[in-house]
Amino acid sequence: MIETAATTAGTAITRTIDARGSYCPGPLMELIRAIREGQVGDVLAVRSTDGGSRVDIPKWIEKAGHRLVALETRDGFDEIVVEKVR
Amino acid sequence: MVDRILILGGGVGGTLTANLLARRLRRRIDAGEATVTVVDATGNHVYQPGFMYIAMGGERPEKLEKRERALLDKRVALVTGVVDRVDEMVQTVGLTDGTVLPYDQLVLATGSRILPEAIAHFEDEAHHFYSAEGAARLRAALDAFQGGTIVVGIASMPYKCPPAPLEVSFLIESELRERGLRDKTKLHYCSPIGRAFTIESVSEMATPILEEKGIELHTFFNVEMIHPDRKVIESLEGEELAYDLLILVPPHKGAQFLMDSGLAPAPGGWLPTDRHTLKVGERPNVYALGDATDLPLSKAGSTAHFEAPVVVEGIVAAVEGREPAGKHAEYEGKVMCFFEIGDNKGTLLQFDYDHPPRPPKPNQLWHLGKLVFNKTYFHTVPKGRV
Numbered sequence: 001m002i003e004t005a006a007t008t009a010g011t012a013i014t015r016t017i018d019a020r021g022s023y024c025p026g027p028l029m030e031l032i033r034a035i036r037e038g039q040v041g042d043v044l045a046v047r048s049t050d051g052g053s054r055v056d057i058p059k060w061i062e063k064a065g066h067r068l069v070a071l072e073t074r075d076g077f078d079e080i081v082v083e084k085v086r
Numbered sequence: 087m088v089d090r091i092l093i094l095g096g097g098v099g100g101t102l103t104a105n106l107l108a109r110r111l112r113r114r115i116d117a118g119e120a121t122v123t124v125v126d127a128t129g130n131h132v133y134q135p136g137f138m139y140i141a142m143g144g145e146r147p148e149k150l151e152k153r154e155r156a157l158l159d160k161r162v163a164l165v166t167g168v169v170d171r172v173d174e175m176v177q178t179v180g181l182t183d184g185t186v187l188p189y190d191q192l193v194l195a196t197g198s199r200i201l202p203e204a205i206a207h208f209e210d211e212a213h214h215f216y217s218a219e220g221a222a223r224l225r226a227a228l229d230a231f232q233g234g235t236i237v238v239g240i241a242s243m244p245y246k247c248p249p250a251p252l253e254v255s256f257l258i259e260s261e262l263r264e265r266g267l268r269d270k271t272k273l274h275y276c277s278p279i280g281r282a283f284t285i286e287s288v289s290e291m292a293t294p295i296l297e298e299k300g301i302e303l304h305t306f307f308n309v310e311m312i313h314p315d316r317k318v319i320e321s322l323e324g325e326e327l328a329y330d331l332l333i334l335v336p337p338h339k340g341a342q343f344l345m346d347s348g349l350a351p352a353p354g355g356w357l358p359t360d361r362h363t364l365k366v367g368e369r370p371n372v373y374a375l376g377d378a379t380d381l382p383l384s385k386a387g388s389t390a391h392f393e394a395p396v397v398v399e400g401i402v403a404a405v406e407g408r409e410p411a412g413k414h415a416e417y418e419g420k421v422m423c424f425f426e427i428g429d430n431k432g433t434l435l436q437f438d439y440d441h442p443p444r445p446p447k448p449n450q451l452w453h454l455g456k457l458v459f460n461k462t463y464f465h466t467v468p469k470g471r472v
Binding site for chain 1: 242243278279280284305306308322323324353382
């Protein structure tokens with residue numbers, strides 16, 4: 001797991017979870033662990049090479065009541081940015 | 087020089103690896119040029135898939151256990167003891183009793199362990215079928231059940247035998263119908279992910295069966311808290327379900343000493359394993375198989391069963407000073423397991439890294455296949471006869 005302080009769409013990222021190479025549901029489970037460990041207001045970025053993540057993770061974010069900040073396809077991976085709302 | 091092969095764990099993976107090595111290296115072992123040693127904490131080999139049948143099928147715990155020594159080839163040494171540490175610098179394994187075992191090739195077949203205590207109130211409120219004791223307790227609770235709400239869920243992923251909670255849900259539903267309690271019972275199935283099962287094709291098979299049986303599916307239900315005062319289970323996603331009988335797959339982790347020895351990362355303790363060679367990290371002489379790995383596969387005896395010949399070929403090749411060759415040179419992710427549907431029907435999940443399962447229509451044959459496999463396991467799998 002890599003911790004960074006980058007910026008996506010003007011939002012400061014608190015923590016980046018590098019789940020590249022992990023298979024479904026690994027990236028989602030990594031995000032859930034980070035959400036549990038984090039504070040309300042934290043902005044978490046998940047990097048995933050599993051194509052299912054760009055569908056599953058936004059659905060989970062909606063169900064769990066958090067905020068999807070961004071979903072970007074980068075060089076060989078997707079980055080999904082979420083704000084912990086509650 | 088003697089090639090010392092040390093295998094940690096006397097489950098499916100460790101036992102089968104040891105027996106296949108004894109067969110392949112028979113002459114070298116007899117000539118004193120190689121040794122194969124299994125280290126196991128209890129000296130007993132337990133057929134864990136049978137636990138579910140203690141809860142659901144009248145299985146007896148004593149039928150699920152055999153002395154490890156009786157399953158091992160006579161050329162394999164068995165040490166009963168608890169591993170404390172692996173010291174890679176000097177290639178030794180230390181046991182809690184002070185024994186130090188050197189190795190040239192190390193096989194980590196240390197399985198997974200359950201941690202019900204990691205969730206507050208789990209042990210008082212929830213049932214599981216991941217130990218003989220837990221399964222017997224669940225059986226007693228089912229016997230006493232006269233109607234109400236049953237919630238089946240998964241506390242965290244990964245866990246052993248991925249189909250098991252679905253199978254238990256289906257089997258309970260059948261049992262309740264037979265006992266005339268189905269109309270008095272609500273059944274809920276909670277999945278931590280966005281569908282009923284991790285593998286999409288299996289989910290597509292299982293979801294209509296859940297609907298047909300009137301079992302309500304709750305997706306994205308990650309267990310957050312049990313409220314014993316209200317008999318309610320709450321998810322991280324904010325959903326609450328009331329229960330009269332709560333059945334949860336407990337959290338799982340890899341062996342603690344793997345994390346303590348720097349072989350596996352916390353908090354899960356799963357070994358970073360090459361998906362084809364089954365070597366741990368970049369290490370040339372350390373292998374992992376079965377539940378202990380971080381591979382994106384079922385944590386199941388079947389996985390270890392198909393991985394063992396690859397580990398064996400890797401070790402035999404190293405001993406013989408050549409590259410691994412033949413059909414077991416690399417692991418392709420093969421897994422095969424039976425899947426109970428209830429009403430004496432089952433199906434079969436067979437897949438590898440590149441081919442997802444295409445389960446056949448459930449029928450009696452696959453259910454009977456599973457029962458026969460359970461009854462013959464000790465005579466076939468650990469001894470390398472299938």
